[in-house]
Amino acid sequence: MSYRIKGNTGEWEVVIGLEVHAQVISNSKLFSGAATAFGAEPNHQVSLVDAAMPGMLPVLNKEVVAQGVRTGLGLRAKINMKSVFERKNYFYADLPQGYQISQFLEPIVGEGIITLDLDGGETRDVGIERMHLEQDAGKSIHDQHPTQSYIDLNRSGVALMEIVSRPDLRSPEEAGAYLRKLRSILRYLGTCDGNMDEGSMRADVNVSVRKPGEELGTRTETKNVNSIRFVQQSIEFEAKRQIKLIEDGEKIVQETRLFDPSTGTTRSMRSKEEAHDYRYFPDPDLLPLVLDPAWVEEIKKTIPELPDEKKARFIKDFGLSAYDAGILVADRDRAAFYEAVAEGRDAKLAANWVMGDYFGALNKSGLSLDASPVTAQQLGGLIGLISDDTISGRTAKEVFEAMWESGKDADVIVEEKGLKQISDTSAIEAAIDEIIANNPGQVEGYKGGNERLIGWFVGQTMKATGGKANPGMVNALLKKKLAE
Amino acid sequence: MSNLTHLTIADALAGMEKGDFTARELTEAHVKAVEETRGLNAYIVETPEIALKQADASDKRRASGEAGVMEGIPIAMKDLFCTEGTQTTAASHILEGFVPTYESTVSGNLWNAGAVMLGKSNLDQFAMGSANITSHFGNVINPWQREGSSAELTPGGSSGGSAATVAARAAMAATGTDTGGSIRQPAAFSGIVGLKPTYGRCSRWGVIAFASSLDQAGPMTRSVRDAAIMLEAMAGYDAKDSTSVNLPVPRYQDALTGDIRGLKVGIPREYRIDGTPVEIEKAWEQGIEWLRAAGAEPVEISLPHTKYALPTYYIIAPAECSSNLARYDGVRYGQRVEGRSLDDMYENTRAAGFGDEVKRRILIGTYVLSAGYYDAYYNKARQVRTLIANDFKKAYESVDVILTPTAPSPAFGIGEKMDDPIAMYLNDVFTVPASLAGLPGISIPSGLSSEGTPLGLQLLGRAFDEETLLRVAGVMEQAAGFSALPQLIAGGK
Amino acid sequence: MSVDKKTVAKIAKLARIRVDEAQQEALSGELNQILGWVEQLSELDTSGVEPMTSVVEMTQPLREDVVNDGGYVDRVTKNAPESAHGFYAVPKVVE
Numbered sequence A: 001m002s003y004r005i006k007g008n009t010g011e012w013e014v015v016i017g018l019e020v021h022a023q024v025i026s027n028s029k030l031f032s033g034a035a036t037a038f039g040a041e042p043n044h045q046v047s048l049v050d051a052a053m054p055g056m057l058p059v060l061n062k063e064v065v066a067q068g069v070r071t072g073l074g075l076r077a078k079i080n081m082k083s084v085f086e087r088k089n090y091f092y093a094d095l096p097q098g099y100q101i102s103q104f105l106e107p108i109v110g111e112g113i114i115t116l117d118l119d120g121g122e123t124r125d126v127g128i129e130r131m132h133l134e135q136d137a138g139k140s141i142h143d144q145h146p147t148q149s150y151i152d153l154n155r156s157g158v159a160l161m162e163i164v165s166r167p168d169l170r171s172p173e174e175a176g177a178y179l180r181k182l183r184s185i186l187r188y189l190g191t192c193d194g195n196m197d198e199g200s201m202r203a204d205v206n207v208s209v210r211k212p213g214e215e216l217g218t219r220t221e222t223k224n225v226n227s228i229r230f231v232q233q234s235i236e237f238e239a240k241r242q243i244k245l246i247e248d249g250e251k252i253v254q255e256t257r258l259f260d261p262s263t264g265t266t267r268s269m270r271s272k273e274e275a276h277d278y279r280y281f282p283d284p285d286l287l288p289l290v291l292d293p294a295w296v297e298e299i300k301k302t303i304p305e306l307p308d309e310k311k312a313r314f315i316k317d318f319g320l321s322a323y324d325a326g327i328l329v330a331d332r333d334r335a336a337f338y339e340a341v342a343e344g345r346d347a348k349l350a351a352n353w354v355m356g357d358y359f360g361a362l363n364k365s366g367l368s369l370d371a372s373p374v375t376a377q378q379l380g381g382l383i384g385l386i387s388d389d390t391i392s393g394r395t396a397k398e399v400f401e402a403m404w405e406s407g408k409d410a411d412v413i414v415e416e417k418g419l420k421q422i423s424d425t426s427a428i429e430a431a432i433d434e435i436i437a438n439n440p441g442q443v444e445g446y447k448g449g450n451e452r453l454i455g456w457f458v459g460q461t462m463k464a465t466g467g468k469a470n471p472g473m474v475n476a477l478l479k480k481k482l483a484e
Numbered sequence B: 001m002s003n004l005t006h007l008t009i010a011d012a013l014a015g016m017e018k019g020d021f022t023a024r025e026l027t028e029a030h031v032k033a034v035e036e037t038r039g040l041n042a043y044i045v046e047t048p049e050i051a052l053k054q055a056d057a058s059d060k061r062r063a064s065g066e067a068g069v070m071e072g073i074p075i076a077m078k079d080l081f082c083t084e085g086t087q088t089t090a091a092s093h094i095l096e097g098f099v100p101t102y103e104s105t106v107s108g109n110l111w112n113a114g115a116v117m118l119g120k121s122n123l124d125q126f127a128m129g130s131a132n133i134t135s136h137f138g139n140v141i142n143p144w145q146r147e148g149s150s151a152e153l154t155p156g157g158s159s160g161g162s163a164a165t166v167a168a169r170a171a172m173a174a175t176g177t178d179t180g181g182s183i184r185q186p187a188a189f190s191g192i193v194g195l196k197p198t199y200g201r202c203s204r205w206g207v208i209a210f211a212s213s214l215d216q217a218g219p220m221t222r223s224v225r226d227a228a229i230m231l232e233a234m235a236g237y238d239a240k241d242s243t244s245v246n247l248p249v250p251r252y253q254d255a256l257t258g259d260i261r262g263l264k265v266g267i268p269r270e271y272r273i274d275g276t277p278v279e280i281e282k283a284w285e286q287g288i289e290w291l292r293a294a295g296a297e298p299v300e301i302s303l304p305h306t307k308y309a310l311p312t313y314y315i316i317a318p319a320e321c322s323s324n325l326a327r328y329d330g331v332r333y334g335q336r337v338e339g340r341s342l343d344d345m346y347e348n349t350r351a352a353g354f355g356d357e358v359k360r361r362i363l364i365g366t367y368v369l370s371a372g373y374y375d376a377y378y379n380k381a382r383q384v385r386t387l388i389a390n391d392f393k394k395a396y397e398s399v400d401v402i403l404t405p406t407a408p409s410p411a412f413g414i415g416e417k418m419d420d421p422i423a424m425y426l427n428d429v430f431t432v433p434a435s436l437a438g439l440p441g442i443s444i445p446s447g448l449s450s451e452g453t454p455l456g457l458q459l460l461g462r463a464f465d466e467e468t469l470l471r472v473a474g475v476m477e478q479a480a481g482f483s484a485l486p487q488l489i490a491g492g493k
Numbered sequence C: 001m002s003v004d005k006k007t008v009a010k011i012a013k014l015a016r017i018r019v020d021e022a023q024q025e026a027l028s029g030e031l032n033q034i035l036g037w038v039e040q041l042s043e044l045d046t047s048g049v050e051p052m053t054s055v056v057e058m059t060q061p062l063r064e065d066v067v068n069d070g071g072y073v074d075r076v077t078k079n080a081p082e083s084a085h086g087f088y089a090v091p092k093v094v095e
């Protein structure tokens, strides 16, 4: 079921690599003590260092290094015990130093792996080439003045992780799965909040096309795409554009492109047309970053159970399907919620409730997990009542709605509303006896071979017990009595 | 008190302590001397109001027993150090009008130690030059003249304004910065003491960068003891500079014991360079004799990669400067020349804002870092730099200090060597190797040339062993007994 | 390796320094002279020699992650040739 695009000359394969810039969660910037919080007034979170005032010098943030190491460990990647910060030299209005401090030849993190969770519970491994730390640039605002651009350096110097995948992705769907999985891992680790709308995660999308089995084609790089959907759109557009060009006998130019969300198209970036020559060299204001192995070990101990391990455990310990487990572990808080619900209860039933009614109610009300009116303990309580036959599954739905409304515990609502299921044999038997006595015609019909009438008897019994009779018991008892 | 401007720092501190004169009086005398020597063009900005205010504050501190190491001493601040509220230009047009909102660590250390700022001294633009002829604010004139000639000589560079004003008795001392010899060479040309500390000894925070891996601030004074006093005030660990080394600052004066018996003094064979004037060779021989006479043992050593130091330097320094100077783009500070587009504005601003030598070095640096040339030039130079540093490491296994001439000639005339950049670069042939190795060096006036202008000898030390360096320098200063005065001096000769 | 006028124009562009035609010739001469001189390094065999990154025999010091700087828009925009509403202003950029 591989993804192929049909052209005039046959089928084409799309080859995709992603470079994700993820903002590191830290209080202060990569090389300065200015704040990183989102949404401040222009140039209010700018130090003399961030504004590249003459004579200013960078000093590296320890927590950012730790976050980089955490991320590397989370990507099952090689941690480079020695890495070097280099300057990437280019001029731009929002790049105050005239260079970006980044890592080039010796990044802090080497090769790693991300396992994609595809539809139907399938997985696929995608290679990570490297991850390095670097400074973010400032922001240029072009629409405030007819002849000027405005520059805000609040982001200037904020720490980014650039996570570079191998060109292992083959479809927009896989690219989406990659980004979702990466975001999930970063959030588990607490190293990036993954908020693409706030720019905390942006992707540079490298796309090329080829006939299946042929050599890699020339790629284009679409810069700074800021949602998963846009990434997928840009891939599709770019692939089709390239196929058309090639089939029309033209050549793909290796270039930087820009995605326009309003049209779903990409276009060449005029300002970046000129040949790049970044003249990387080790930043002489900084020294080689050498990690203390003991410190890395300490960090390792703080790495939480990550989605892949958690998924495996959920499958093994809870007997969940790969698909269900994949959905449950995608978000760390939701996975924790599920575990709290399932604790000591029917894990599959818990999974159905969490993924079904519970997440459904959350979505419908637009609430986040921590603002939910029903806690994991409360939902667990409800599931407990189903399991011990106190209420039926059908009644449970009614109880759950009431819980969502009132925030009360399940047993309180069952008590208040008198929804307790009747599992008392004699009470059900009494009701059945009465129905049999009062409806000889139906009894005759059933005994004469019209077995479908059993449904009628069940309905009558449920009606007589106010819907609270245990349906399993009703069935069994009816069959026994009608056979007498 | 007519001779206040001829005192050393040590004597001035003693005089103020005894109550012979106040910091205000000392400062007034120097403010006047600065005015009298304006012809040297040693200052870009004079700051007499600040000086007098600081002097009054200093007198109060001394009265209340809180005198610092440099209490009440009027100095010139090289205009490469950012000074809060006072224009800082690096002698460039592009930074003309730039008034920092912050104080460099080293200048701040000096003010905290009680020093008084007479002004911002002139220099080669962005510290690039060895003759102080690349300043946007004009050449600095050496107060020394050749015998029987009034031709203007260069004070050397890049710390030329600092050297000239100290030599002319208009400032008791001055700060310098040394990237490839910019403290030591002008000190030699101007007949004063110039000390480049070990890289990492003085903070670079707030010092306008030329070549970050080489730049180092240091004192320029009229005696070795003064250099020791001033270095103590300037030096120290600074967490804001990642290359600052966290070592305690000694009381450097205590190193001046006068006893160098048994010390081994390396005489590098490769510093005997063809074409060096005989009198430079002779001054060097004389220096060797002085140290031998004082009980030290001269030892011939080899620093085999010496001849590659200058070309190495002229790859590394331009490479770093091409990047360090990218921030001067007309956006956040300094001069701007408008353009139709952003790139246009950049190109106009930088074409108008930088002088020829600065442009030349930026272009060289851009070239040697660019794709296809990086390995042949920049990386190669970094490898040779390793070899040069290893040469010194090996030498210091057998010697304690190294003695060499400071410069291959005495001060030359302004206008000479101007059209040949490489001839100009050769001025630093003796100073650059130690810069590449990050080692401390000091230039001491050793006598006069046949033209009647000063000659300097250079001592190089082990990393962070400024004390031994000062100890030997003190002995040499004694032996040399240099007391000649320049012609263009405050109050007249 | 020789720097022709075209190369001068290219590196001047990279360095964002306007160099007009007339200056290109002179600069190419000067740069060639300097580059020819520094090229003497090529006679040295440096195979296996570690390129020096810093003369300080230290590794990178690390700072605690605390907010203790910034928050002074006036200090960072005070020297700006042009600013508006707390922003720096530059000629309009077309991407």
Ligand SMILES: [Mg+2]
Residues within 6 Å of the ligand: A019, A204
């Ligand atoms: Mg990229």
Ligand SMILES: [Zn+2]
Residues within 6 Å of the ligand: A021, A134, A162
């Ligand atoms: Zn990047």
